[in-house]
Amino acid sequence: MKNFLLKFFTWWSGSTFGTDLWTSRYGELVGTDEQGNRYYRTKGGKIDPTLGFERRWVTYNGYAEASRIPTGWHGWMHHTTDEVPSENDYQPREWQKPHQPNLTGTPEAYRPSGSTLASGRRPKATGDYEAWTPGS
Numbered sequence: 001m002k003n004f005l006l007k008f009f010t011w012w013s014g015s016t017f018g019t020d021l022w023t024s025r026y027g028e029l030v031g032t033d034e035q036g037n038r039y040y041r042t043k044g045g046k047i048d049p050t051l052g053f054e055r056r057w058v059t060y061n062g063y064a065e066a067s068r069i070p071t072g073w074h075g076w077m078h079h080t081t082d083e084v085p086s087e088n089d090y091q092p093r094e095w096q097k098p099h100q101p102n103l104t105g106t107p108e109a110y111r112p113s114g115s116t117l118a119s120g121r122r123p124k125a126t127g128d129y130e131a132w133t134p135g136s
Contacts, residue, residue: 015059023059031086033070035099036061039077039084053079071096 015023027040042048042055056077058069069077071092072085083090103109111118 014062014064019057019059023057026055027057030056030076030084031073033073033085035068035070037068037073039073065102067102068099070099 023040026042028043030039030041032038038059038061040057040059045054047053048055056079058073058077060068070085072090075081076084109117
């Protein structure tokens with residue numbers, strides 16, 4: 001019962017009932033990534049008359065966070081490329097990093113030096129700051 005209610009009323013813990021219904025009627029599975037996210041497009045690659053191109057979407061395996069889409073699938077999702085990464089043995093470039101979860105709002109969040117939330121005290125001003133005044 002709990003899973004049914006979660007699927008019906010929440011979107012952040014996976015796909016909703018409406019998304020599953022839409023996917024079963026109009027979607028075709030294109031592939032799955034290493035995290036278990038499933039990628040879909042309109043059946044037969046049909047062009048959506050409203051958008052002018054085919055619709056593409058993802059159902060997340062677990063928590064819905066857009067940064068969990070790997071780089072190869074990101075390009076496909078945003079119509080940068082029409083090549084499906086699972087079909088072409090996509091190899092990320094050396095500068096493309098693996099996924100790291102968004103840690104904003106957690107104790108592990110990035111806090112640069114000078115931040116009021118960083119540990120310790122904020123460093124004193126160095127004297128290189130000059131305030132802007134109108135007309136100067």
